[in-house]
Amino acid sequence: MRYNEYFRSRLADLQDEGNYRVFIDLQRRRGAFPEAVQTDGAARRDVTIWCSNDYLGMGQHPDVLAAMHDAVDRCGAGAGGTRNISGTTHDHVLLEAELADLHGKEAALLFTSGYVSNWAALGTLASEIPGCIVFSDALNHASMIEGIRHSRAQKVIWKHNDLEDLEAKLAAADPDAPKLIAFESVYSMDGDIAPIKEICDLADRYNAMTYLDEVHAVGLYGPRGGGIAEREGLMDRLTVIEGTLGKAFGVVGGYIAASAELVDFVRSFASGFIFTTALPPAIAAGAAASVRHLKASNAERDLQKTRVAQLRERLDAQGIPHLPNPSHIIPVMVGDPVKCKFISDTLLEEFGIYIQPINYPTVPKGTERLRITPSPVHSEADLDHLAQALETLWARCQIARMPMAAQ
Ligand SMILES: Cc1ncc(COP(=O)(O)O)c(C=O)c1O
Numbered sequence: 279m280r281y282n283e284y285f286r287s288r289l290a291d292l293q294d295e296g297n298y299r300v301f302i303d304l305q306r307r308r309g310a311f312p313e314a315v316q317t318d319g320a321a322r323r324d325v326t327i328w329c330s331n332d333y334l335g336m337g338q339h340p341d342v343l344a345a346m347h348d349a350v351d352r353c354g355a356g357a358g359g360t361r362n363i364s365g366t367t368h369d370h371v372l373l374e375a376e377l378a379d380l381h382g383k384e385a386a387l388l389f390t391s392g393y394v395s396n397w398a399a400l401g402t403l404a405s406e407i408p409g410c411i412v413f414s415d416a417l418n419h420a421s422m423i424e425g426i427r428h429s430r431a432q433k434v435i436w437k438h439n440d441l442e443d444l445e446a447k448l449a450a451a452d453p454d455a456p457k458l459i460a461f462e463s464v465y466s467m468d469g470d471i472a473p474i475k476e477i478c479d480l481a482d483r484y485n486a487m488t489y490l491d492e493v494h495a496v497g498l499y500g501p502r503g504g505g506i507a508e509r510e511g512l513m514d515r516l517t518v519i520e521g522t523l524g525k526a527f528g529v530v531g532g533y534i535a536a537s538a539e540l541v542d543f544v545r546s547f548a549s550g551f552i553f554t555t556a557l558p559p560a561i562a563a564g565a566a567a568s569v570r571h572l573k574a575s576n577a578e579r580d581l582q583k584t585r586v587a588q589l590r591e592r593l594d595a596q597g598i599p600h601l602p603n604p605s606h607i608i609p610v611m612v613g614d615p616v617k618c619k620f621i622s623d624t625l626l627e628e629f630g631i632y633i634q635p636i637n638y639p640t641v642p643k644g645t646e647r648l649r650i651t652p653s654p655v656h657s658e659a660d661l662d663h664l665a666q667a668l669e670t671l672w673a674r675c676q677i678a679r680m681p682m683a684a685q
Contacts, residue, residue, distance in 0.1 A: 334497060345560075396419065414436070503572035
């Protein structure tokens with residue numbers, strides 16, 4: 279086989295389908311987020327980022343930066359080993375305690391990312407519990423899908439957020455089989471939220487475990503940032519809560535929080551936990567500072583809600599279609615891949631606004647969109663600039679507006 283030719287032809291296919299991913303080369307500036315500098319060949323351009331998952335700007339928070347600097351000065355760079363072989367530092371232990379407390383669970387376990395935590399925890403539970411059947415929401419994230427697939431356990435996909443379908447599928451399964459219902463709280467592309475209580479009720483009725491991915495909710499919802507399950511008083515009803523330290527907490531890493539036995543089980547059997555170098559202590563220290571800060575402070579969450587509402591109001595006033603949902607994610611619907619890419623490129627080049635276009639296969643064809651995530655560090659002037667830029671481009675591209683009555 280001519281390997282490089284093969285790679286080129288597959289990449290050309292992606293380009294022909296309009297699915298080839300182009301990364302924007304950004305330099306974040308300390309303390310200045312959402313402002314950044316984009317490098318494009320020899321050119322440099324100031325841009326405002328509107329599509330980041332650093333939802334609250336915690337990646338620039340002084341407490342987080344100070345904790346990381348301090349840990350580098352105390353401990354140096356890397357952890358020096360896997361968790362089992364010399365890589366468990368006191369900063370990891372403190373962070374796990376902080377996370378268990380955040381979710382009201384007995385224990386927590388850190389992974390190198392949210393992706394790895396889903397892949398390893400779901401993969402381990404589903405493969406190591408004999409005969410386990412996994413009931414997976416149809417829109418679950420790739421990391422959950424891959425973990426379940428890797429386990430080789432029986433998988434039953436239920437229609438997205440559809441309790442009737444979930445119940446029918448639970449009822450049809452062997453009543454004695456161990457069961458695990460895997461789902462998310464906030465779904466990242468549509469910003470809709472799962473009926474967590476009702477899913478827990480079904481889990482109780484059919485003696486199933488529940489595994490909730492709160493990646494797009496931790497830090498953001500609940501009085502201490504414990505996520506939607508905290509906001510709704512449901513944390514004790516979930517078997518496993520999974521989260522990330524890379525989005526609202528602004529650093530990197532993933533985790534599960536659960537009973538002491540379950541966490542010890544995953545710690546003991548999960549290859550994706552055991553056979554990889556532990557996160558650097560400075561990462562653990564920075565993440566712990568972020569979690570601690572957001573347990574005590576609602577200021578970031580409150581201002582984020584205000585900014586989300588303000589942008590929705592401006593979009594409504596202009597008739598720019600966006601999916602109504604109860605979360606902080608604003609999907610502005612373009613409905614055409616070429617226009618979506620054009621708008622994104624033009625926002626960057628003419629207006630210094632960076633919003634990555636979201637096209638198929640990430641979202642279904644015909645629902646191409648700009649996924650906008652307003653944060654407390656966007657100013658009202660930033661909002662005005664964005665709204666005016668979108669207005670200009672909507673007119674230029676002649677995209678349908680929402681009728682005012684339907685808004
Ligand atoms: C629902 C969901 N779960 C897990 C992940 C992975 O988290 P991380 O970025 O920390 O790897 C993502 C990433 O975007 C996600 O959207």
